Amino acid sequence: MPSMLLHVLCLLLLVSPSLSQDDAPLGVPQQIQLEKDFSAQRLSVRWHCDHGSVFDIEIYRTEFMDIVFNETVELGAGRKAGACYWNWSSAVPLECTSHSVRIRSRDRLRVSDWSGLQTTEGNDMPDNTEAQMYPQDRVVLAGSNTTFCCILGEGQVLQEIRYKTAVLQEARVSRRSYVVTQTLQPPSNYSGTNVFCVAENISTLGNGAVIFVGYPPGDEDLTCETQDLVSAVCQWREGRSTHLAGRRGTRYTLNGRNCKISAGARLCSWKQWEGNWTLIAKNPLGIKELSDSAPLSHRVYPVAPRSVKVLVRSARNATLQWSWLYPGYETFPLTCQVNVASNGVAVTHNYSGAGLSLVSLENLWPYETYRVRVRCGAQNSFWKWGDWSKEISFQTKMDRPETPDMWIWMGSDNSGLVLWKPLSQRERHGELVGYEVGQGSASGGGTQSVGVPAGQHSTALSLQDNSSQPFVTLLARNAEWASDSSRLMVPKYWADVDVTGSEISSREGGFDVSWLASANASHGYVVEWFDTSCGQYCSVDWLKVPEGTTSARIESSDLLAGVRYTISVYGLSDDPPQLLDRRHGYLEEMVPAEPVPSLEASQYESSVSLYWQEAPLRSQRGFVRGYNIYLANVSKYTLLANITDPSVRNYTIKKLGLGTYKFTVRAYTSAGEDGGSTVSIKLEPYSDLLLFEMLVSLAAMSGFLILVTALCYRKRQWVKKAFYPEIPEPKLPGQWSTSQATLDVKPSPHSVVHIVENPQWDSSKEGLVPVSEEDEDVDDSASESADTDSDEPGLLRYYNQVVGDGGQALRLPADSSSSSVGSADTDVTYTGIQTSPCTLEAPAPLETQAAGGYRPQVHATQHPQQQQQPEQQEQRADDQPEAADPSPASFGGYKPQCTWRPHSPDGNCSVGSPTSVNSSQFLIPDVSSEDSRNAGSSTSWIPSFLSGKP
Ligand SMILES: *[C@@H]1O[C@H](CO)[C@@H](O)[C@H](O)[C@H]1NC(C)=O
Ligand SMILES: *[C@@H]1O[C@H](CO)[C@@H](O)[C@H](O)[C@H]1NC(C)=O
Ligand SMILES: *[C@@H]1O[C@H](CO)[C@@H](O)[C@H](O)[C@H]1NC(C)=O
Ligand SMILES: *[C@@H]1O[C@H](CO)[C@@H](O)[C@H](O)[C@H]1NC(C)=O
Numbered sequence: 017m018p019s020m021l022l023h024v025l026c027l028l029l030l031v032s033p034s035l036s037q038d039d040a041p042l043g044v045p046q047q048i049q050l051e052k053d054f055s056a057q058r059l060s061v062r063w064h065c066d067h068g069s070v071f072d073i074e075i076y077r078t079e080f081m082d083i084v085f086n087e088t089v090e091l092g093a094g095r096k097a098g099a100c101y102w103n104w105s106s107a108v109p110l111e112c113t114s115h116s117v118r119i120r121s122r123d124r125l126r127v128s129d130w131s132g133l134q135t136t137e138g139n140d141m142p143d144n145t146e147a148q149m150y151p152q153d154r155v156v157l158a159g160s161n162t163t164f165c166c167i168l169g170e171g172q173v174l175q176e177i178r179y180k181t182a183v184l185q186e187a188r189v190s191r192r193s194y195v196v197t198q199t200l201q202p203p204s205n206y207s208g209t210n211v212f213c214v215a216e217n218i219s220t221l222g223n224g225a226v227i228f229v230g231y232p233p234g235d236e237d238l239t240c241e242t243q244d245l246v247s248a249v250c251q252w253r254e255g256r257s258t259h260l261a262g263r264r265g266t267r268y269t270l271n272g273r274n275c276k277i278s279a280g281a282r283l284c285s286w287k288q289w290e291g292n293w294t295l296i297a298k299n300p301l302g303i304k305e306l307s308d309s310a311p312l313s314h315r316v317y318p319v320a321p322r323s324v325k326v327l328v329r330s331a332r333n334a335t336l337q338w339s340w341l342y343p344g345y346e347t348f349p350l351t352c353q354v355n356v357a358s359n360g361v362a363v364t365h366n367y368s369g370a371g372l373s374l375v376s377l378e379n380l381w382p383y384e385t386y387r388v389r390v391r392c393g394a395q396n397s398f399w400k401w402g403d404w405s406k407e408i409s410f411q412t413k414m415d416r417p418e419t420p421d422m423w424i425w426m427g428s429d430n431s432g433l434v435l436w437k438p439l440s441q442r443e444r445h446g447e448l449v450g451y452e453v454g455q456g457s458a459s460g461g462g463t464q465s466v467g468v469p470a471g472q473h474s475t476a477l478s479l480q481d482n483s484s485q486p487f488v489t490l491l492a493r494n495a496e497w498a499s500d501s502s503r504l505m506v507p508k509y510w511a512d513v514d515v516t517g518s519e520i521s522s523r524e525g526g527f528d529v530s531w532l533a534s535a536n537a538s539h540g541y542v543v544e545w546f547d548t549s550c551g552q553y554c555s556v557d558w559l560k561v562p563e564g565t566t567s568a569r570i571e572s573s574d575l576l577a578g579v580r581y582t583i584s585v586y587g588l589s590d591d592p593p594q595l596l597d598r599r600h601g602y603l604e605e606m607v608p609a610e611p612v613p614s615l616e617a618s619q620y621e622s623s624v625s626l627y628w629q630e631a632p633l634r635s636q637r638g639f640v641r642g643y644n645i646y647l648a649n650v651s652k653y654t655l656l657a658n659i660t661d662p663s664v665r666n667y668t669i670k671k672l673g674l675g676t677y678k679f680t681v682r683a684y685t686s687a688g689e690d691g692g693s694t695v696s697i698k699l700e701p702y703s704d705l706l707l708f709e710m711l712v713s714l715a716a717m718s719g720f721l722i723l724v725t726a727l728c729y730r731k732r733q734w735v736k737k738a739f740y741p742e743i744p745e746p747k748l749p750g751q752w753s754t755s756q757a758t759l760d761v762k763p764s765p766h767s768v769v770h771i772v773e774n775p776q777w778d779s780s781k782e783g784l785v786p787v788s789e790e791d792e793d794v795d796d797s798a799s800e801s802a803d804t805d806s807d808e809p810g811l812l813r814y815y816n817q818v819v820g821d822g823g824q825a826l827r828l829p830a831d832s833s834s835s836s837v838g839s840a841d842t843d844v845t846y847t848g849i850q851t852s853p854c855t856l857e858a859p860a861p862l863e864t865q866a867a868g869g870y871r872p873q874v875h876a877t878q879h880p881q882q883q884q885q886p887e888q889q890e891q892r893a894d895d896q897p898e899a900a901d902p903s904p905a906s907f908g909g910y911k912p913q914c915t916w917r918p919h920s921p922d923g924n925c926s927v928g929s930p931t932s933v934n935s936s937q938f939l940i941p942d943v944s945s946e947d948s949r950n951a952g953s954s955t956s957w958i959p960s961f962l963s964g965k966p
């Protein structure tokens with residue numbers, strides 16, 4: 017064998033000179049050396065090479081001879097003086113298993129033989145029986161892929177490999193070694209992410225590895241500033257978290273000097289200010305560099321002022337002083353803010369100056385507790401406000417209290433109330449002790465004062481008389497001071513005088529009052545208001561208005577809706593206050609609180625009148641603008657009327673039918689109407705109308721008859737001549753009897769109409785015509801009288817017509833007519849109309865007797881068949897003159913002849929007697945010659961009647 021090797025060597029030595037360069041066989045790479053960098057997972061290959069720079073390299077996992085790298089590489093710089101270098105990065109940690117490498121040279125088409133396999137051992141060699149896992153404690157960038165391997169202990173069987181909790185799919189690379197790859201790893205927490213290799217039948221968790229997944233430093237915003245005007249403090253923000261801590265956390269250097277930073281704050285200080293600052297942040301995954309540049313004066317962040325105290329303290333001013341911790345501040349231009357707070361209100365005042373440490377606080381309230389604190393900043397090149405100093409508190413001193421606002425409310429009887437507004441805490445300027453109320457007189461005399469405790473805000477005022485120009489003074493006292501004195505002349509008593517009487521309307525929860533300027537109001541005005549309905553001493557409020565102002569707004573939480581306020585304006589001067597204006601108003605009108613009281617209804621015929629009262633003022637709750645009258649049905653209200661005059665408090669509803677009605681009256685204000693008062697009334701049938709009609713007709717009739725009477729009275733001479741010519745009255749008793757025989761008085765029991773029939777007349781003319789005055793002498797000439805008939809007054813004509821209508825009645829039986837003719841001789845026959853007072857009920861209106869001085873003698877008409885007792889009538893007629901004579905006397909000069917009938921059931925004549933019921937018309941006896949004959953007998957009383965004497 018050695019001989020053969022020698023032979024080949026000699027052959028090569030012999031051949032080589034003869035062969036050209038190209039023809040020379042390629043050298044096989046020699047002396048291959050392997051070096052491992054575990055943390056970088058890099059395998060460094062080094063071998064001996066003559067020339068040529070292209071090599072085929074194969075890398076195997078030794079145990080299973082899996083090829084993991086098979087490539088042709090061309091070395092560039094990786095060769096030096098016969099030595100070639102090449103690095104291979106392994107995805108799998110090199111500890112995981114053994115790797116073997118072989119190399120051959122390549123030159124265009126030719127390749128050398130392969131070198132021998134050079135092997136580097138992994139940690140899974142049989143002599144290392146422990147279970148292991150790789151890589152250990154690796155720090156990787158978030159999102160990268162990492163391959164882990166698990167080397168089982170000798171004799172163990174793999175169960176699973178977990179990344180955190182996820183089980184990964186493993187691959188076997190050697191007898192005991194398995195690999196897994198976790199891709200796109202998320203950032204881990206500061207303690208890293210655990211990877212476990214779990215072997216079967218092993219109770220413990222087995223072996224594992226921790227991997228730290230994070231980011232390079234993300235710090236930003238480096239700023240450096242100074243507080244002591246010498247040193248520097250630089251601060252920055254962390255930015256994105258690296259997810260790494262401890263050994264793997266970020267390290268900082270500032271201007272090359274290490275920065276020790278505490279957990280939270282990212283600041284680094286240096287004892288001297290340097291104009292330029294560079295911060296380098298570094299962690300296993302990367303480096304970040306930050307820089308800042310500024311002169312010191314531009315970066316002054318002042319410290320908080322120390323030992324703040326109040327030096328001088330008065331009622332309204334105070335001096336505040338503080339000191340600085342560092343001497344550099346004593347000349348440094350500063351601007352400072354002083355925050356002054358009291359009663360929950362804070363005000364900030366600004367001051368500035370070099371080394372500022374003393375400021376004066378002004379316009380403070382007396383006797384007030386203040387809290388103050390101070391902070392400062394650079395006056396030039398302001399960087400930022402320093403920290404606030406500690407807060408201190410102090411109290412200002414007492415001062416003279418404000419002059420109390422006083423008003424006098426006068427009553428009617430020289431008594432009144434002195435009222436004043438309580439001094440607020442701010443107005444007291446100290447602990448309020450009380451008030452002093454004085455009373456004096458402008459006309460002389462001393463002032464008497466009384467003390468009033470602090471809690472009281474009014475006191476009674478009593479004056480002996482109002483003539484001495486009394487005035488009242490008021491001052492307030494606190495523990496140290498007394499206020500100026502408020503002085504007011506006592507006003508005269510102004511009852512509820514309505515100066516303008518106008519209403520005032522509210523606006524947005526208040527009243528805008530304005531008035532005409534008064535030349536006398538040299539001290540301004542007082543606007544006073546109170547609840548109108550609350551009586552005399554109710555709560556009065558007022559407002560003082562300076563001179564020259566003629567308007568004010570009343571706005572108070574005490575003002576209530578639905579309450580009427582009396583608002584008065586007084587002018588103030590050295591004289592007692594003068595009432596200038598007074599008005600009434602509601603803050604908000606509401607509907608009346610109660611319905612109208614005392615609603616009553618009364619019926620008058622077909623009308624109903626409603627009456628009601630005004631509701632009390634307090635209940636009105638608004639200006640009552642009127643009343644609505646409703647007819648209240650079961651289901652609805654019907655508006656009958658809208659009375660827009662509130663002073664009207666009655667209403668009449670006319671032409672109502674019978675029945676029951678309900679009426680509702682509601683007062684209304686601008687807000688609406690009240691609930692309504694309801695009254696119910698039942699309309700009764702009313703007889704008044706009938707009565708009224710009767711009265712009217714009676715009156716008309718009476719008037720008519722009066723007219724007739726008047727006419728007759730005017731013509732009484734004529735009537736007398738026509739009906740009662742002067743006939744000598746027989747004086748002899750014998751004559752009495754004869755005349756008596758001719759006297760034809762026929763009072764019928766059932767009719768008092770005396771029908772005198774003249775047969776001639778009857779045929780020629782159907783009516784009786786009274787004898788005219790011209791005819792008085794020619795009694796017998798009936799034809800002439802008939803001619804003059806038309807000239808007679810209408811009344812008589814009317815009688816004719818009526819009689820004419822009843823022509824039938826004139827055509828009486830002959831026997832009756834003859835007896836009538838016979839009776840024409842008596843005094844009855846001359847009567848134009850014979851009507852009995854008993855016939856009032858007869859339908860014809862003309863039967864009504866005219867009252868007064870004249871009443872025609874009328875006999876009730878009688879049915880023809882009833883006029884059958886002429887004899888009886890005649891017999892009674894004998895006594896009639898005597899009987900008739902006293903009657904007119906008792907009747908005031910006249911008494912209608914009432915025919916009485918002995919056989920009548922009444923035995924007397926009575927109004928409404930049935931005797932005249934059947935009579936339908938008057939029958940006027942004809943004026944015949946017989947009448948004229950008989951007329952003489954009647955003269956015994958007729959003239960006396962006409963002359964007014966019995
Ligand atoms: C290496 O690669 C070459 C060319 O790609 C191939 O011919 C050869 O068979 C490979 N070797 C192995 C061991 O797979
Ligand atoms: C990680 O693995 C994923 C999926 O296999 C791949 O797409 C990605 O490129 C890998 N990232 C790196 C940095 O190798
Ligand atoms: C800071 O750096 C600037 C240039 O970057 C240089 O001009 C300046 O002098 C430096 N200041 C100090 C105090 O070093
Ligand atoms: C308060 O300050 C004002 C203004 O400086 C000054 O007029 C007044 O006299 C001071 N009052 C007191 C009590 O110091």
Ligand SMILES: *[C@@H]1O[C@H](CO)[C@@H](O)[C@H](O)[C@H]1NC(C)=O
Pocket residue numbers: 642644655658659660
């Ligand atoms: C009554 O008249 C007043 C004033 O005209 C009006 O405001 C009110 O609405 C009327 N009431 C009704 C019920 O119509």
